[in-house]
Amino acid sequence: MSDYDLIDADDVDTPGDEWEELDVSDDESDRIARVQDREFQEFRKRIKDADQFKVEASVFDDATLGALYKLVQDGHIRAFGGPLSTGKEANVYLAASDGDDVAVKIYRINASDFRAMRDYLDGDPRFEGIGSDKKKVVVAWTRKEFANLRRAQAAGVRVPNPIAVQRNVLVMEFLGSDGERAKRLNEVSVENPETAFEVVREYMRRLYRAGLIHGDLSEYNIVVHDDEIYVLDLGQAVTVHHPNSREFLERDCENIAAFFTRQGHDATGEDLLSYVVEPEPEP
Numbered sequence: 345m346s347d348y349d350l351i352d353a354d355d356v357d358t359p360g361d362e363w364e365e366l367d368v369s370d371d372e373s374d375r376i377a378r379v380q381d382r383e384f385q386e387f388r389k390r391i392k393d394a395d396q397f398k399v400e401a402s403v404f405d406d407a408t409l410g411a412l413y414k415l416v417q418d419g420h421i422r423a424f425g426g427p428l429s430t431g432k433e434a435n436v437y438l439a440a441s442d443g444d445d446v447a448v449k450i451y452r453i454n455a456s457d458f459r460a461m462r463d464y465l466d467g468d469p470r471f472e473g474i475g476s477d478k479k480k481v482v483v484a485w486t487r488k489e490f491a492n493l494r495r496a497q498a499a500g501v502r503v504p505n506p507i508a509v510q511r512n513v514l515v516m517e518f519l520g521s522d523g524e525r526a527k528r529l530n531e532v533s534v535e536n537p538e539t540a541f542e543v544v545r546e547y548m549r550r551l552y553r554a555g556l557i558h559g560d561l562s563e564y565n566i567v568v569h570d571d572e573i574y575v576l577d578l579g580q581a582v583t584v585h586h587p588n589s590r591e592f593l594e595r596d597c598e599n600i601a602a603f604f605t606r607q608g609h610d611a612t613g614e615d616l617l618s619y620v621v622e623p624e625p626e627p
């Protein structure tokens with residue numbers, strides 16, 4: 345962990361736990377709030393000063409810092425490593441936790457294309473009535489990614505294990521080793537494209553049968569970790585109820601078929617689509 349810029353959880357611990365049992369007076373709770381506030385300010389400063397976040401200060405509005413602080417207190421993050429990706433909507437960082445390394449995805453409240461996000465959320469019965477408040481939309485989006493990861497996992501699709509979600513911050517299992525992120529399909533030479541295609545095809549079918557469509561599936565959102573194929577980035581995944589779900593699924597099928605055809609395994613979007621939507625056999 346020597347390459348981590350350590351932000352030690354001990355430094356930002358609040359006295360909360362052992363005081364919870366006590367019957368604290370108003371004066372005492374004011375004092376606790378002041379201590380917590382001071383510790384939060386220290387945490388805030390440390391994050392803002394940390395090298396790996398310097399260019400990204402805009403990502404960390406105070407509410408995001410509050411979310412990170414809570415995740416540190418809860419033991420999900422112990423120290424931040426460098427950025428794994430700086431995307432349009434979100435940045436992903438490597439971090440150490442009390443257990444294995446984790447990936448921390450931070451959605452930007454300001455830079456996010458929240459109108460496009462809303463269009464995806466609109467057709468999703470899980471997020472009915474979300475409205476158009478920018479922060480609420482991004483927070484709902486983050487929760488959606490967490491929920492989608494869980495659902496995919498339950499359906500038997502390999503995805504990073506979702507660990508915690510706090511406002512616009514998602515903590516998940518880090519896929520990779522020694523701090524190096526797992527390679528995307530477009531970055532590896534696929535040794536056996538037929539087998540890899542069959543795995544991806546099966547994942548797509550499992551997702552569909554679990555009522556989900558990825559919506560941005562391609563060689564850029566599929567990685568190879570420990571010789572297994574994993575699917576990333578389920579933020580925009582929609583349920584089959586979404587008015588554009590069929591269009592998204594067709595696009596996913598076209599992307600995947602085109603990629604594997606380029607790898608030497610002929611596939612068509614149409615065939616893939618028929619496979620994915622084939623009704624489940626009666627038990």
Ligand SMILES: Nc1ncnc2c1ncn2[C@@H]1O[C@H](COP(=O)(O)OP(=O)(O)OP(=O)(O)O)[C@@H](O)[C@H]1O
Pocket residue numbers: 428429430431432433434435436447449504516517518519520525526528564565576577578579
């Ligand atoms: N759990 C993870 N473990 C390892 N690397 C990850 C993890 N999650 C994301 N990454 C890395 O970060 C990149 C971006 O992640 P993701 O696709 O989830 O975010 P995004 O902001 O939607 O990206 P983009 O804007 O490029 O589509 C991934 O391609 C991958 O390399």
